[in-house]
Amino acid sequence: MTIANPFAQRSDLDFELPPFALIKEEHYLPAFYEGCTQQLAEVQAILDTPGAATFENTIVALEKSGQMLMRTLLVFFNKSSSDTNDAMDKIEEEMAPKLAAHQDAINLNPALYARIKSLYDNRESIGLNTEDAWLLERYYKDLIHAGAHLSESQRDRLKELNEELSKLETQFSKNVLADTNDLAVLVDTIDELDGLxxxxxxxxxxxxxDRGHEGKWLIGMVNFSGNPVLDSLTNRALRKKIMQDSLLKGNRANExxxxxxILKVVKLRAERAKLFGKNTHAEHVIAVQTAEHPDNVHAMLRKIAPAAVRNAQAEAQDLKKSAGTEIESWDWGFYTEQVRLEKYNIDTSKMRPYFELESVLANGIFFAANKLFGITFKERPDLVTYHPEARAFEVFNEDGSKLGLFIGDFYTRDSKRGGAWMNTLVDQNFLCNQLPVVVNNLNIPKPPAGKPTLLTFSETTTLFHEFGHALHGLLSQVKYPRxxxxSVQRDFVEFPSQVNEMWILWPEVVENYARHFETGEKLPQEWIDNLDAASTxxxxxxTTSYLAAAILDLAWHSLDSEEAAKVTDVEAFEAQAIKDYGLDFAPVPTRYRSTYFSHIFAGGYSAGYYGYIWSEVLDADTVDWFKENGGLQRKNGEHFRNTLLGRGGSIDSMQMFRNFRGRDSKIEPLLKRRGLL
Structure with missing residues (x-):
């Protein structure tokens, strides 16, 4: 590889923004292979260091290793998830197993494990500060979790399993995107779209x-069960077609x-768990989360599930009265809007003109962040990002110093995977003196040229949520990249993003951004009051839809290797798992069916999808704290930033929460919020 490869050195652009104007598809594989080679050489240099292991010559040296590889991977996986093509898919198929093998070459190196174990065993006597001691503990426990302590034959089998799983996870993701695109519903006449x-x-x-069907209309699929258009589409036959197609993603007899x-992934994960001395994949994964064991997760979910289903059944009876007929899954959204209008005088379709993207962003999300944390935003159209629609914003501290870079990529496209997410292009750390570059991706339908982007209330909520993740990345003030x-425990990571949703209808915030895009009129106070009244x-x-997905995740990953080998029918297993928990209620399908549950079969949430509601316990308790302490004030923002957001994963997650809240969390605020008391 020559020096001409843009990944060969740190970027000299503002904030070390990757040089997207120079990066081409042919750069990824050479940079990836060279990055792996460099990191393995850096690890070997650590092992060859004469004398005893020290924190500096081992842990800090590991933190500094692999920088070229990390630059390449952060850019590649951001691009492949938000703007892929056949060439990028091929690169990912080649890279995925190689990357798994590379990680194993480091994590399963017995000499490296011995070196770190010697430090960990003597940790009390080597004079580490709190942050350094926690990093050492993380390295040691992560190596144990990865299998570094296993025998040679076990490590060899583990490497094979990790490589095979990485291939299958890549295949799963590719299949979902292809089938999601294929199942889009083509509509012949505008009359069929009545209500939109x-x-x-x-x-x-x-x-x-765009797909070559001029004069027709295309309803694209989304990543979850159902579709936002079902809320307003009057044509019942078309609603049924859209819902049924949405439930078919990845579940047809095609390529x-x-x-x-799924069946292969589940078997291999169960076998891997057995290698680790655990009964199931769920036990292995949750052991290093704040929940610690699947039993603790089930204890909480079983408090919630019966009340959730009872409420859903009662809601169905209300909808049936309005519809005059039995409610099917494709009717739920439509009649929910009718009943919402009858009960609370809320018509969410009429709210869209008040939720215009530019105003939600500048006058809502950025405004609230400024009031809480003192930070400001300035768009930088001169900076080249990875796609023409991805916009860069420079972020400043209250004193005018640079904080980081925020990139917003808001519109859906065929080359982007479904859903919404945050990722980083540069991780904040003092060790290498780097400021954060964070990205938010959403999937908002793009309006025709010259038309405003009017959001649903749900899309507005998603924007606030994902920006909560962005704040977690932007406000980080830690020494080490890791x-x-x-970079916190998986079942803690959703907590800060859920907290940020509280500002959507906060009086000072909603008054500032929710303005009619043509007249400037404020969102009527009566509507805001009605939304508050209708919060449950x-x-x-x-809750039922979400819990069914969380339970499905736990069911797949609570199989031991013998049980996993016996499962042959994905649909039957799925139905039984949901039924066993009492969550089988036909009008409310699971939020994700197994065949398009990318969170758990292609993302980092396997045995971890419960984390959203687990985190929401902390979130609801935190919202109460903000309300008790005066809400949107700088002193509150500073306390949240100093005790929690700015700490990243540099101390134990639950200790961070205690430092912020002054006590352990309570579940009652969550039960009250969801109407489950």
Missing amino acids: SENEIASAAAAAK NDNKPV VSGT FNEGHA
């Missing part, structure tokens, strides 16, 4: 035209069928 807004119809026409992939920003409305459906 002018903007939604125009977006559907533009989507059809995108994910059922065989514990930067959102439809929570039975929302």
